[in-house]
Amino acid sequence: MTAALDVENLEAGYEPGLPIVRGATLQVQRGEIVAVIGPNGAGKSSFVKAVAGLVPISAGRVLLGGEDITKVPAHDMVHRGLAFVPQTENVFANLTIAENLELAAALLRGPRGERTARVAPVYAMFPDLARQRSLAAGRLSGGQRQMLAVARALIARPQLLVLDEPSAGLSPKLVQQVLQTLRGVRDSGVTVLLVEQNVKAALAVADRVAVLVEGRERIVAPAAELQRDARIAELYLGRHAGAPAAVAEPH
Numbered sequence: 001m002t003a004a005l006d007v008e009n010l011e012a013g014y015e016p017g018l019p020i021v022r023g024a025t026l027q028v029q030r031g032e033i034v035a036v037i038g039p040n041g042a043g044k045s046s047f048v049k050a051v052a053g054l055v056p057i058s059a060g061r062v063l064l065g066g067e068d069i070t071k072v073p074a075h076d077m078v079h080r081g082l083a084f085v086p087q088t089e090n091v092f093a094n095l096t097i098a099e100n101l102e103l104a105a106a107l108l109r110g111p112r113g114e115r116t117a118r119v120a121p122v123y124a125m126f127p128d129l130a131r132q133r134s135l136a137a138g139r140l141s142g143g144q145r146q147m148l149a150v151a152r153a154l155i156a157r158p159q160l161l162v163l164d165e166p167s168a169g170l171s172p173k174l175v176q177q178v179l180q181t182l183r184g185v186r187d188s189g190v191t192v193l194l195v196e197q198n199v200k201a202a203l204a205v206a207d208r209v210a211v212l213v214e215g216r217e218r219i220v221a222p223a224a225e226l227q228r229d230a231r232i233a234e235l236y237l238g239r240h241a242g243a244p245a246a247v248a249e250p251h
């Protein structure tokens with residue numbers, strides 16, 4: 001079976017000759033949640049942004065469902081089946097929930113009626129959003145905003161949903177709520193790839209985990225396996241799993 005995502009020897013960075021991602025390779029199977037973890041500065045966010053077309057790729061390939069999307073511009077990714085949810089500024093705060101979703105649908109290709117019909121299934125998946133659809137997104141809690149950002153991405157019916165640190169800045173309760181939402185997304189048939197700094201939360205929600213160190217994957221293993229081996233966190237993160245790091249990774 002063709003993988004949902006196949007990243008081969010990827011090199012990418014913001015400046016020519018200064019790669020942040022240095023030969024990373026990762027395969028994500030259909031119907032999986034794969035979390036990318038590692039120390040700050042390891043290139044995690046740059047890795048997923050390169051996959052989504054937001055960071056220039058200097059070497060390697062990115063295949064989405066077997067199709068080479070290495071050179072596809074970011075604005076066209078959604079039409080190829082990849083939806084990206086950034087860490088911040090991922091909703092329009094001055095628009096209502098309904099307007100955010102309707103705008104996401106309006107930007108898609110195809111007949112207007114078909115695009116409009118995509119909103120109802122998303123409301124069914126996120127009943128809290130449906131109940132508050134007339135509320136401005138700026139009045140939502142951090143967790144609700146993240147759910148709205150995911151809902152907006154799902155309007156496109158992507159093959160692959162990519163998220164950059166969806167739990168950033170959230171309380172432990174909201175972290176659990178948002179990440180559990182991703183299980184529902186996976187169960188709906190969408191493959192999920194996420195960067196997550198909260199290691200404990202990532203291990204709890206993911207099927208498999210890739211540990212990135214210095215721009216390369218050092219280990220890719222089932223999350224349950226890493227949960228049982230505390231030495232993995234010490235070896236690859238250099239700190240206690242789930243503890244905050246002092247240095248911020250470039251975005």
